[in-house]
Amino acid sequence: MIRIRSGAARRTRSRRTSRRVLALGPPTLWGAVAITYKLSCPMAQQTGWGARIVTSAVFFAVGTGLVLHVRRTLLRELRQARRVAGAAQSALLRPLPPRVDGLNLAAAQLSADRCASVGGDLYEVIATEHGVRVVMGDVRGHGIAAIGTVAAVLGSFREAVHDEPELGAVARRLERALARHLRERTRAGPPSGFEADPDGFAAEEFVTVLLLEIRREGEVRALNCGHPWPYRLLGTRVEPLARTDPLPPLGSFPLPADLPVVRCGELRPGETLFLYTDGAEDARDADGRFFPLPQALSEAVREGAATPQSVLGAVFTRLLRHAAGSPTDDVAFLVVRNERHPRRASGPRGPARAAGTRP
Structure with a gap:
């Protein structure tokens, strides 16, 4: 029993680690692209207006990608939090x-x-x-x-x-x-x-x-x-x-x-x-x-x-x-x-019956 629980705990930690790695993947990739461009691309070393415009566009695209990724992550976590809160609140004040x-x-x-x-x-x-x-x-x-x-x-x-x-x-x-x-x-x-x-x-x-x-x-x-x-x-x-x-x-x-x-x-x-x-x-x-x-x-x-x-x-x-x-x-x-039905008048032994009828 202890091994089973330990194995389940390890699997849970592994899944959490995997989710964190996947969450950090896109920002790391965008950052690597920006650094690679800055260090290895000849145009990034130039000082002319055309090169500056291209460099600015590259970093603007990287920044936009990071912002959109963070926004999607926050919205996903917010939706999850709302689902959990709604389930807990419904259990508290159940319909x-x-x-x-x-x-x-x-x-x-x-x-x-x-x-x-x-x-x-x-x-x-x-x-x-x-x-x-x-x-x-x-x-x-x-x-x-x-x-x-x-x-x-x-x-x-x-x-x-x-x-x-x-x-x-x-x-x-x-x-x-x-x-x-x-x-x-x-x-x-x-x-x-x-x-x-x-x-x-x-x-x-x-x-x-x-x-x-x-x-x-x-x-x-x-x-x-x-x-x-x-x-x-x-x-x-x-x-x-x-x-x-x-x-x-x-x-x-x-x-x-x-x-x-x-x-x-x-x-x-x-x-x-x-x-x-x-x-x-x-x-x-x-x-x-x-x-x-x-x-x-x-x-x-x-x-x-x-x-x-x-x-x-x-x-x-x-x-x-x-x-x-x-x-x-x-x-x-x-x-x-x-919406209960009104009770019929009853005698000492149950509902009244018409005279001469069998029980």
Whole structure:
């Protein structure tokens, strides 16, 4: 086994050496051509204008070749880096399935950093034995700097929702995972290449988190730690899911001993929840006006948007138009629509049957 690993390591080093030699080949060749011309060509030794022009043309061609080679190399490495970053970011904030346990889903997010496809917003929907559980969160700061915290919170959520029967216990698991992540960041210090974290590094890190539990009969329970309440779409009406004050965000203060889970009624068949991060309502237009999210939702449903995908597309289009295509903070939307079939009335031994019929 050790020999196999050693052989694989040698082959890997050999391939890397070969790539480096191939990368240095064209510049070395161009340089050799220029030096050979200068030392051996009689015209290069002459001082007349014609000889100078020819010599300048030769060195200009050599320089152009070197520049084009470096440019191609950098573009190839940039494309490779983007592919790797895209794969890693997709694994972190993986695409949601279109349907989970009778709930239709649609989600989208936009990072404030143009070089990142994932920023400081997070969401996930998972079917468990306790019901469909949803998380929507927002890390302080935005862009690439917040991705590590997103990974810590999402990783903990994906495990806790299956293990913990109560939302309060899930929230405590997220709090502990965030605390461990911040301690590790503090010990590690700022990333290499950065003298200081512009967002205060880990000293003032916090995450707003909204936890939802949608049970099979449609009952919705929520635990909110500093996050905006989602909107419920009832036909053409748009109203907040709840109006109670949320708890503080995770990381800013320890969670209280008693975690109040808010009962938000039922999400009936045909009704929709619209979850979002505060980057949406904080988006400004050229005149400094905030994005009117409830109005955009009302217009979308009045214009016939019914499916999660159509609602999401209509609101996202209005947001980008309002912010001239470039919001200053990360934005994430998650739309959940109940498409479960209504349950038929049943008696003590199952569905009611007509009199005189056989079982």
